Every structure is written in C-alpha cells, then in structure tokens.
Amino acid sequence: MEYFFQEFSGFHGTLVKPYYWLYHSQHCSRCPYHIRTGEESRVTYGEFYQAFGFPYGPTNPENKQLTFYEIKDFTGRVLQKGHATNCNSCNIHVESILFEEHGYLDFNLYCHQSVGYLTLYSNYTPCDEYAHCCATKMNDFLIRYPQIRMDIYFSQLYHVDENNPSSLWNREALRTLAGHWSRVTVNPISNRIWQTILYDFVREVPAATLHQPILPARASADSYNAYMIHLITGVKPYFVDVPPEPKAPVVVHRQDFPTVNANHISVPQPQHGSYPYIPVLGPSVPIRPVPIPAYHGGHIGIRSKPKQVVRHLNMPTDRNQETDLEVFLPNARKMNEVVVTEKVVKKKGKDKREKKKKKKRERS
Numbered sequence: 001m002e003y004f005f006q007e008f009s010g011f012h013g014t015l016v017k018p019y020y021w022l023y024h025s026q027h028c029s030r031c032p033y034h035i036r037t038g039e040e041s042r043v044t045y046g047e048f049y050q051a052f053g054f055p056y057g058p059t060n061p062e063n064k065q066l067t068f069y070e071i072k073d074f075t076g077r078v079l080q081k082g083h084a085t086n087c088n089s090c091n092i093h094v095e096s097i098l099f100e101e102h103g104y105l106d107f108n109l110y111c112h113q114s115v116g117y118l119t120l121y122s123n124y125t126p127c128d129e130y131a132h133c134c135a136t137k138m139n140d141f142l143i144r145y146p147q148i149r150m151d152i153y154f155s156q157l158y159h160v161d162e163n164n165p166s167s168l169w170n171r172e173a174l175r176t177l178a179g180h181w182s183r184v185t186v187n188p189i190s191n192r193i194w195q196t197i198l199y200d201f202v203r204e205v206p207a208a209t210l211h212q213p214i215l216p217a218r219a220s221a222d223s224y225n226a227y228m229i230h231l232i233t234g235v236k237p238y239f240v241d242v243p244p245e246p247k248a249p250v251v252v253h254r255q256d257f258p259t260v261n262a263n264h265i266s267v268p269q270p271q272h273g274s275y276p277y278i279p280v281l282g283p284s285v286p287i288r289p290v291p292i293p294a295y296h297g298g299h300i301g302i303r304s305k306p307k308q309v310v311r312h313l314n315m316p317t318d319r320n321q322e323t324d325l326e327v328f329l330p331n332a333r334k335m336n337e338v339v340v341t342e343k344v345v346k347k348k349g350k351d352k353r354e355k356k357k358k359k360k361r362e363r364s
C-alpha cells in the first residue's frame with residue numbers, strides 16, 4: 001500500500017506532512033505540517049481558546065479548524081495522541097487530511113491491528129460540502145474498519161443554519177454518521193470533557209481554569225449544541241448539563257434614611273461575617289445608616305433578622321399630659337408663657353369712669 005504522508009521529528013512532537021506536494025506557505029501558518037503527534041504537540045491555551053471558544057463562549061473562527069485525536073487499542077490504552085489543523089492555503093479540511101484513503105489514519109490502522117477506539121475533539125462538526133466531502137471520507141473509513149468505534153465531540157456546529165446553502169448536505173452528513181450508532185456517537189463537548197481536553201492536549205493552561213466551573217455563556221452554547229445535534233440526527237447525544245451558578249446576593253440601598261458623615265458615626269460590624277448587606281466604605285465617604293442585626297452570644301446558629309424601627313420625631317402630644325422636654329429633646333430650654341393684660345386693665349378703667357358718669361346723671 002502506498003501512502004501520501006511524511007513524518008519528521010521536531011521540538012513540538014512528530015510533525016506530519018500529509019501530502020508530499022505541500023510546502024511552506026505565507027497564506028497558511030501551519031503548512032506543510034498539518035498533523036502533529038506526541039506529548040510535545042500540545043497547543044497553547046491561546047490557540048485553544050481561539051478555536052474552541054473556551055471558557056468564554058463561541059468564537060466562530062471561520063477559517064480555523066482544530067481537531068485533537070486519540071487512537072486507543074481494544075483495552076482503552078492510548079496508542080497515539082495528537083492534533084490536526086486545516087490548510088487555508090490549499091483549502092483542505094481536517095477530516096479530509098485525517099480520513100483520506102491511504103492517508104495518515106489508514107497507515108496507523110495498518111501498523112496497529114489492535115486499534116479499537118478513535119476519539120475526536122473538534123472545534124467544528126464535519127461537513128460534506130462539495131469541495132471537501134469530509135463526512136463521506138469518514139463514512140468510508142468506518143466501512144473500511146468495521147471493528148473501530150468512534151466518538152466525535154465538537155464545540156460548534158459547522159454550516160447547519162437554514163440560511164447556509166450547504167446546510168442540507170451538512171445535516172444529512174451528520175445524520176449518516178450518527179446512523180452508525182452505537183459504533184459512532186456525535187456529542188457536544190460539555191462539563192468534564194472540557195477539562196479532559198485541557199489536561200491532555202493543551203499547554204500553559206491557567207491553574208484557575210482547570211478547576212473553575214463552566215461559565216454560563218459556554219454552558220449555554222453546549223446546551224444549544226446538544227439540542228441541535230439531537231434535532232438534526234434524531235440521536236440523543238452524550239451531554240452533561242451544567243446547573244446554573246447561584247446568583248450573588250443583591251445589595252439593597254435604603255433611600256429613606258438621612259445622609260450622615262462616617263466620621264461621626266460608627267457602624268458595628270457583624271461578628272460572624274455572615275450578613276452580606278454591610279457596605280465597606282472609606283472614612284470620608286458619606287454613608288447611610290442601615291438597621292444592623294443584633295448578634296447574641298450563644299445563638300450563633302440562628303441568624304437574627306434586622307428589626308425595622310420607625311421613629312416619629314414630631315409626636316402628637318396630649319395637652320393634659322405633662323411632658324418633660326429635657327428628656328425628649330436634650331438641648332431644649334424651658335419657656336415661660338407671658339400673658340399680655342394691658343388692654344384688659346384699660347378696659348376695666350374705662351368701665352369705672354362710665355359708672356361714675358352714670359351716677360352723676362342719676363343725681364342730677
């Protein structure tokens with residue numbers, strides 16, 4: 001059997017030149033080595049993010065295909081792992097490079113009779129467009145090797161929107177591949193599969209990324225992929241839905257309290273740090289006092305609710321009830337009530353003079 005490819009040993013794993021007529025090209029950064037194998041062939045985290053849209057959600061890199069693969073024997077032992085990229089210079093898709101008859105995978109299966117499993121992690125689903133016929137080549141490969149089981153994981157669907165002129169072919173191709181179930185599965189990447197890819201195929205991964213939960217935008221895209229691939233193929237994929245993260249507590253800003261200066265008020269802090277509504281402010285920033293819950297020793301397990309106290313500053317007073325103003329208002333002064341009686345006195349004098357005149361008239 002005659003094969004197309006050539007292999008070279010390099011710093012970044014084994015470099016595979018899939019076609020003898022491929023050469024370095026300024027239009028394709030990966031030419032001519034579109035397959036790289038071995039532990040050293042890991043891609044950078046930046047390249048992974050750009051192609052797969054992890055962790056922040058889909059990036060839709062139209063001209064960039066990246067597929068990681070694992071070849072395993074019947075016991076599940078990994079015989080080889082690596083990745084393949086498309087060629088922008090010659091317009092060749094990843095699946096064509098890998099699954100071409102007399103191509104690289106053909107050679108591997110010829111050399112390793114014990115190959116039982118092939119796993120692909122691709123940023124796009126395979127197409128079956130006229131210039132490529134990727135899915136047809138994969139289908140032919142599955143027919144040539146009936147003992148092989150293949151699991152395909154993808155992060156984005158390729159050209160299956162109804163508006164795309166190739167969507168009918170591509171959808172039909174996915175149905176054909178999924179029709180090999182249970183030998184073949186077509187699944188969206190989800191949940192722990194993302195971590196598996198990071199651990200096995202990517203370098204320079206931030207430590208936090210390996211342990212953080214799947215972000216909502218990514219989880220939402222994975223869920224959509226699961227729905228669509230089920231809709232297109234009629235086969236339920238392997239998919240682990242990620243529950244939504246609990247929402248952060250909402251800080252309520254009270255508006256019905258007067259503004260005071262922080263220099264003149266001390267806000268007690270909760271002793272157990274479990275009350276989330278106390279803002280942390282600098283000393284010169286005006287703050288609004290809020291009711292602070294009381295924390296009592298011996299009741300640590302019970303979270304006391306804040307009590308809302310309503311103060312009526314202008315209390316209606318009972319005239320018959322004596323009120324001690326010094327107690328109610330600390331700086332109040334007592335005031336004496338003054339009754340003006342001048343007019344009354346004058347009136348009394350006037351009445352006496354009129355009585356004297358009346359007596360005089362009676363005498364005369």
Ligand SMILES: [Zn+2]
Nearest residue numbers: 028031087088
């Ligand atoms: Zn190329």
Ligand SMILES: [Zn+2]
Nearest residue numbers: 093127132134
């Ligand atoms: Zn294709």
